[in-house]
Amino acid sequence: MATTSTPYPNQRLQGAADQQGTSKEGGSMSRRQPIERRTLHDEIVSSLRDMITADEFPPGSKLPEKSLCDHFGVSRTPLREAFKVLAAEGIVELLPSRGVRVTQQTLEDIEEIFEVLGVLEALSGELSCLRMSEAEIARIRELHERMVDHFNKGERLPYFHLNQEIHECIMAGAGNRHLADVYTRLSGKVRRTRYLSSLSERRWKQAVGEHSAMINALESRDGERLFRILRDHLKNKADAARATLLATEAEHHETK
Template sequence: MRNTDITDDASFTPTLPRVERLRLHDTVVEHLRNFIVEGRLAPGVKLNERELCEMLGISRTPLREALKVLAAEGLIDISPNRGASVSRMSAAEIREMFELMSGLEAFSGELACERITPAELAQIKALHYEMLACHAQNDLPGYYSRNMQIHDRINEAARNSALRQTWLSINRRLQALRFRSNFSASKWDHAVHDHEEMIKALEARDGKRLATILRQHLLDKRDAVLLQDAQQQAVSGA
């Protein structure tokens, strides 16, 4: 019997183009998400498809597919008549979202202290030291990337799938605001201190302590963002 070559099968469909398309899709989504989180695409800004396509070196089809993903995450708004624009939350929405997230993070921390493994704790500590190095170098994007990985790992260590899905959904909406909360040097320094206390609580498996730190950590971010918005409105109205 001769060896069968998969190309002899008329029903065989190569998978490489599909994989390449998925990679392109994920890459475009990631780039646009980072643009929004880091403020390069500011809240309320109308997105110019032609300029974005030129910037990313892509056609309009993958761009529009990526915009649909970001719209589902609540990061952009798409209107049939006006196109796409970066979402802008009201002060009331900001307050409510951060209050909800503070509770989710606190619960994550409490459960994580009960369920985290030594290997997971070691990974979080490694990210913490990388984050401190970025802070020392005044590298906010690098700092934020490690920061969010730490919060993500704590949430994963809670091992509660319902909590996980809710946390992911809310966090997508808040990423840009969480990034902005570190624009003030004093606020950034205070956030670093919070993270040092988080590590101590995790090491001690002190769930109540970690929950308290995480809850206040998120409420402080809420206050920092609301203060920034109020100051911007005062300047624009002057």
């Protein structure tokens, strides 16, 4: 996968020279307002996930610890705790005495993970049709409608957040801890890839239609139908992500 030659892939972390402080990692970042202590951990983890998902820190790149501390207005301790969470999710790798690196998956890794996720999510859908309450299903419908609103406005990242929340709610609704545990350990590894799959306008529109079919099957408690929809949904997502990644790699080689 492509990497960047710039010291800080996250362009939002760069500001005017008179508002920056130079870091040991070799660059400078605009300072962000310190995060409130009560939301410190969750906010840092969530922000880093989004930076990596949106390719601001591409696969294989190092996370600049000092500059990120300045960016968030925090010390190294809470930042390192956030790194541990992301490492447990498979999003980054902790390198002894060498810092933190964004996990780099091969195309084969990604395809194999999606094969497993397709089965896991399909099973979760079938079980959720049997076990979810009406209130839980209504909650997913509400999330879906908000997600569609972001789609209509062309807002990819907010759309993606709700998209992932819907999948996670269906997984939780299956009521199987072991199923959810395996899913959690795998899904983080392809979070960025799932986001990239929506960069194609055609695929994005197709995915919204698939989500509508998912919600309808869930509301009618048609477990067999939801099983098929989710399995095919993950396969289509994997195919779109594969095409995007191959195109990105080809573009990277052409610019060398």
